[in-house]
Amino acid sequence: MLTAQRQNSMREAILDAAEDLFSKNGFRAVSMREIAQASGANLGSISYHFGSKDGLLRAIYERHSGPMNRRRQELLTEAQRIRDPDDRLEAIVRAFILPSLSQTEGSIGGGARFARLRAVVMAERHEDAQKIIAETFNPINLAFIDALQACLPHLPRADIVWRTHFLLGAVSYTLINPWRVTRLSDGEANGENTEEALVQIVRAAVAAFRAPAGSDPAP
Template sequence: MREAILTAAESLFSTHGFNAVSIRDIADEAGANPGSLTYHFKSKDGLLLEIYRRHCGPINRRRSELLAAARRVRDLQDRLEAIVRAYVLPAFSSGSDLAGGGARFTRLRAILSAEGNEVVDRIIAQTFDDTSHAFIDAIHDSLPHLPRTEIVWRSHFLLGALYYALVTPERVSRLSRGRADGTDAPEAIEQLVRATVAALQAPPVDRPEPLRKQTAKA
């Protein structure tokens, strides 16, 4: 019953989001009574946290392993590419909906990230922030001339591209008129890694001088 509730909740959250799904909706989908959900998970928040834990434990461990190997690469260009690949690869590694991957969980993450729910934001931060900081720091070590804030922005865009590549692969196939296959994971990984490395290496954004300095010069 516990597994049935998890599967039902993940399916509903990935389709309708977190806010629109009730405990009764999940119980009905799982063929359970609402009391079973609260018995196993205490609340809808606890259920969502467990969904994240069962997927993100494996993906975070794999990313950490690959990041440790990437940090040992001596050439800075090759190291940067290895770091980005270490982030991207685990998201594509699982073809199922278990153990850190799968389109359903990726869709759930994308939908919930856009909802702006405080509970969801806290769970995402609790699950991913430590790993994200490790990758941002590793990229900064490879591109020390860039402000860390620039790397945070560009890493943020990487996450959005990763979501989109996994959730809507058919768009690539359609817009290429069938010449590219959006479901081709190795090709998607290579395209995403190359595009991200190029974006990370772009010059920092030019910012105007603070207004106070401009006024003083005037």
């Protein structure tokens, strides 16, 4: 019988292999047999730990989103104590970005590999995967939208949702392809400099949230 430590090591190896394969090849294209081969586990071990491929994907999301969302909530709580509304807005935006903006795979946000996996899964529009994304991220995203609404009561909630959506896209693309910034700037900017990326995204996002409400579309 495997010891608890070996069981945990095997579980982590399966998660690492599945995350790597899903991020490179997509969720639909990867088989359980491929995950078993890459992780050194057998199919029975994968079924024992996760039940199914959907269960495996859920465990990957929970592994990263749990610590990331807890850190976001801690930073959000601190930001909401700030009395000045302008400073509070910037702190809320920073709290949203900081836990996920990291290139390190073992970091709180899961790094570029988890960002790639999320992008692939969203593009595939797999129904069960969409439910997993909603369950793991909607509550914290809504908490931030509520906090932004309190800072910006003149803006329609729909505008805040749109701007939060754009912010998510900026963070994801920065994680997935930081080298694009370096190339487009002819080396003047370093896309892999996480601290500079944080400064730039916060600055752009705060300006976007402070912009006037969008006008109704023309009839």
